[in-house]
Amino acid sequence: MFKQATDKRVAAFFANGLEECEALVVCDLLYRSGIPCDKVALGDNLAVVSSHDVTVVCDRATSDDDFSYDDYDVLFLPGGMPGTTNLGESQELCDAVRAHAAAGRDVAAVCAAPSVLAKLGLLDGRNATSNPNFQDVLAQNGAIVSQDPVVEDGNLITSQGLGTCVELGLALVRRILGEEAAETCKDKIVYMR
Known part of the structure; x- marks a missing residue:
């Protein structure tokens, strides 16, 4: 059962063709930690089909009359193809x-989603990472590319892929609730790293 620990909110954007596990792992860790996280469908259909043909039903859609990006403290873009293209x-x-x-x-x-940030010019001169197949896009747009699993540079947080999503989720928990909450979350999921 969800026990809210903060008024801060996260929006995770689900576009057709996303990598569903990248999105859901991060949402799961936020949920476990008491951080409100809405699964937001891009467009007007709450049902989004992933790159692996898995249908996920979201909480809300960007087309909802009462939807506002400003209601959220964190905007989270999962990867996957063509999901990333659809986000961009x-x-x-x-x-x-x-x-x-x-x-x-x-x-x-x-x-792949950090490439969207790169193309928007947000990573110019900033430390960032992405799936190795998209690191050239980051570099071409001025990013300082790192091989770390998660890179936090100011208010921009990037990560490499599904295998790094537990660390990404924990980084977001740490940013929102602090180190103790991140450690508690690690214990809940039996995080062995």
Whole structure:
């Protein structure tokens, strides 16, 4: 059962073709830690089909009359293809991510999705990582590419892929609730690393 530990909120954006486990692992760790996290479908259909043909039903959609990007403290972009392409083609989402980052609010992305941040110019001169197949996009857009599993540079948090999503989720828990909460979450999931 969800026990809310903070008023801070996270929006995880689900586009058709996403890597569902990248999204759900991070959402799960936030949920376990008491951090409100909405699964937000890009568009008007709550049911989103992943790159592995798994259907996920989201909590809300960007087309909802009462949806506002400003209601969230963290915007999270999962990877996957063509999910990442679909995220990057949403002008509304890209405008919101740019504004969120410019306001000093947290933006997180994993796998291919950091390439969206790079193309928006948000990673220029910043430390970042992504799936190795997309690190050239980061470098071409001025990022200082790291091979670390999770890279936090100010309000931008990037991660390499599904295998690093537990660490990404823990990093977000740590940012929102602190080290003790992250350690408690590690214990709950029997994190062995």
